Amino acid sequence: MLRRVVPTLLIMTCLALPTSAQINPFRGSAGTPLNNDDIAALIDATNRLLARPQLAAGDSDTWSNPKSGAHGTVTAGSATQRKGLACRVMTYRHTVPGPQADRSATLTWCKTKDGWKTA
Secondary structure, three states: OHHHHHHHHHHHHHHHHHHHHHHOOOOOOOOOOOOHHHHHHHHHHHHHHHOOOOOOOOOEEEEEEOOOOEEEEEEEEEEEEEOOEEEEEEEEEEEOOOOOOEEEEEEEEEEEOOEEEEO
């Protein structure tokens, strides 16, 4: 039985790694990672932007986490479509205390029936 379970667990672990990166693209850099509270603040800023009725490219919102010292800006990019969904490119610039403090990332968010999701 153990011979069947171990390979299955290894395969599931390997398959879960890309999913983890998809869920949190802000981890895995050489510098200090964003913690869960940092990411929650970043997502809140993203949601505030995406909720704007007249969101335009260049609009931005800021976030900060006084506990960690991390802070940043979310900037809306162009509107686009993917698989028939309305989407928006978002650029993230954030600073985390420690090595490689300044970082950036770009994600595309698409409006689904369950809310905005990264594409």
